[in-house]
Amino acid sequence: MKHLTLALVIGAISSSAAAATYDLPFKGQDFGDHEKVHTFDHAQNYSQKHGFDMGARRYDFDNSRWTSVTTTVADYNAAPTNNKFVVYNKSIYAMHAGKVIGCWRNAPENPRPKLSGDSDTTKPWLHSNLKNGLMPGGGNMLWIEHSDGTRMLYAHMIPGSISTSLCPHNATAYPAAIGDNSEMLYVAVPAAQQASISKGQYLGRVGNSGNSTGPHLHIHLQNSGGEGQLISFNRGIAATPDDTKPYPSWTRFAGSTIPTGSQLIWAPRTVGSQYVRHGMKAEMMQGFFSHLADSGFKASWFDGYSVSGNSFYNMVWEPANLAWRGFFGQSSAGYQQVFNQAIEDGYAPVQVDSHQTGSGTRYSVIFEKKPLATLAKHGLTYAQHMQVMDQAKDLNMRPVSVSVVSSGGDRRYTVLYQQQNVGSWTVSSQLTSAAYQNKVNSELEAGRRPIYLNSYVHQGEVNYTAVFSQLPQLSWGAKHGQTSAQFQTQFDNFSGQGYQTEVVSGVDGLNQHNFGGIWTKN
Incomplete structure (x- = not known):
């Protein structure tokens, strides 16, 4: 099982280099679990030498491959349409604040993507307006100028997806062919009508308009003299696509540009109050860990469990406000090693967990860098667990985690106590559902x-371990014995009422998924 250590300093990277770095033009929440942005080296010329053509790929598990279309190859070849591309209609966001100095919004879309065998002379994939010089090469596009004088082009969007508040040009075609003139003759926006743009603002949707061979977003940055400039990004992780790897290893490129060559890009998602998942396959966990940490979250809850011998995870993430480290899928020796190192580095454990697998007990732990008196043990017998509990009481500590696995007919305990006032408390670890x-x-x-x-x-038999405390006094709700669908319904209901998820627990050792949860609201 892979693990990852990450002491978050993302905020420092972003703020110290904000003037020189850019957000990606996509957001992770707009893509499915198995969909990723895809880019590759762009053609080199004076203005676009550091630009990118950004599409998207999804992993096709039926055919074990990364593909750019949402259908089978046979279906696409039978009817090759723009809307069958994974990236088509994805939202595009401003990479940096600025103002719109040029635009076009209603150019007709190309009839279809380019196909192998198409004539490069007649170019049947292009709209006639483009071939006749009656629309920008970028199709529906925005030129956004930044405060340092550089400008970014966002090109090839769906007709009408750029709002009139951003682009005042509503014609479908130029009044006359552009000829030898610069396209700015028609696309330039008068100073009085130049809309201000905020970083992260919605701009439009990915399409196939203008001089394009298929749905994608073209971006490039240039200086006031028109020379292409290197684009460095605030956040993002990349992986080389490999058809044998639906869950690739990701590399963070924050503070630099996208690696060269064909690259899958996992764009960061917007940091909200929480990100919660239940029933995630263990194979997906490392990728999501890397993605969420890169996005600016920190883990607050890991819960591993097994179903029919396969490992799954439940997790809760919150906005990162301090340095932290997280590990999952650790052996006993590995767990102890990372634990010792974290303590030596000034980190305190804030949550621990254990679950049973075919290769033994596996452990998870989350650390935060803050002064906090704790008492943590793992692999305890019941008698040892009770002794540690008594020790914690003597130290005026309260239980944070009391994770239990059934191994070899015995219960084994992984526990964490903190010196924190929660009033009176109790722990029970051998409870049936009733x-x-x-x-x-x-x-x-x-x-x-x-x-x-x-x-x-x-x-x-299913057993429950529970901790009860007097404080803090909050509005709360709890459910157990839930199927995945039932748990999702409960999560949606509680979240819709403003509750935060504190706990997501999966029953370890069943042949089906079964969940419990605790929600609170101030």
Whole structure:
């Protein structure tokens, strides 16, 4: 199992180099789990020598390949249309603040992508207006000038997807062929009508207009003299596409340009209050870890569990506001090693977890760089667990994680305590489903609510571990015994009411997915 260590200093990178770096023109949330931006080396010329043509690819599991279309090859070849491209209609966002100095918004789209065998003389894939010099080479496009005098071209968008508030030109074609004139004769925006643009603002949608062989976004940066400039990016991770690897290894390129050659790009997603996933395949975990960390999140919850011998993860991520490290899928020895190193480097554990696999127990841990007194142990017997709990009470610590696995007929405990006031608290680790519900009810009568939940199969029966505490006093909700669809419904309901996800627990050792969760609201 792969793991990743990341002490987040992303904010420092972005802020210190904001004037010289750019956001990617796409956002991760607009792409499916198995869809990625794709780019490759652009043709070299004076103005576009550092530009990019950006498409997208998805992994086709049925045919074990990365492909640029949403259908089968046979279906695409039978009817090759623009809307069958993965990238078609994806939203485009401003890479930097500036003002619109040139644009076009209603040029007709090319009838179809270029096909092998098409004549380069007649160019049947191009719209007649382009061939007759009646539209910009960039089709529907925006020229955005930045405060340092550089300007970025965003080209080939869908007709009408650029709003009139950004582009005042509404004609479908030039009034006359451009001839030997510069296209700025028609696309330039008068100073009084130049719209201000904020970084990250929606601009339009990827299409196939202008001098284009298929749906894609063309971007390039040039100085006031028209010479192409290198584009360095605030965030982003890249991987070389390999048809044998649906889950490739990703490399971060923040503060530099995109690596050369054919590259898959995982654009960062917008950092909201939380990002929560349940039932994620272990094979996907490393990629999402890299992506979310690069986007500016930090992990606050990892929960591993197994179904029919296969590992899955539940996770909660929040905006990063301090340095942190996270590990998952660790052996006992590996877990202890990263734990010791983190403590030596001034990090404190804030959440731990364990789950059982065919190759033994695997551990996860999240650290944050802050002063915090903690007590953590793993691989404990029940008797040892009780001894550590008594020790924690003597140190005035409260339980944060009490993760249990069933191994060789015995329960093994991985625990974390912190020195933090939560009022009175209790821990129960061998509850059946019915007993857990009864425990919730009795604890409520005592003024305590659930703050932690872990679930596992022991001797053929689902067991729950729960921590109940008096503080903090918040509005809360909890569910257990949920299918994936039921859990998603509960998550949507609670999130829609302004609740935050505190816990997502999957039953470790079942032959089907089964979830529990805890939500809170201030």
